[in-house]
Amino acid sequence: MSDSTYVVNCFRDRWHTGWLERGWLTSAKKPVANRDLWEPLVTLVIERGDVAFQWVKGHSGHEMNDFVDGLAVAACFPQP
Template identity: 70%
Template sequence: MTTDVFTDGACLGNPGPGGWAFVVDQGPWSSGFESHSTNQRMELTAASAAVQALEGPLRVHSDSTYVVNCFRQEWWKGWLKRGWKNSKKEPVANRDLWEPFIELGLKLEVMWSSNGSKDMQVTGLTKQQIS
């Protein structure tokens, strides 16, 4: 059975203090804070933390095009071919988070998701971290 996990990340300012969270319906959740981060880094941290904490097949729901498109559009394949350079031949941002997440994430289903009840719950947890 596939577990649905809802993720979110945000910052006050970008960069600025950041928070992240993930929640499973009727199940575990987690959240965290960084004193200085970016929106993209917090979105990725939320998804990565969920994948590291949960076992079994996962379906990650995210409102982050950064996270979703990495898998849907297979950005990661180009990064690996180019030695962790993006399409502009610049170093991939947040490589320290992407590398372990991609290794775990190859068995994931990653979906765009926003405005559902679980999305609101995970957004609330994220906002608590940066309030």
């Protein structure tokens, strides 16, 4: 699950396949933004092979979405 339609659409619509075929270029022949973040995620999804993405509304009380949002926020602050 993700509250990012961009992430969900990337895998649902297989944008990542085109990115790989074009050497990490978009269909407009421009470099994929945030490749440093996308590349490890795409690699893991391909290696695992059984990942499905589903969109959920962010900050809407979805238990797991709120949990991972909390993890992301906590990661922004130095830990003692």
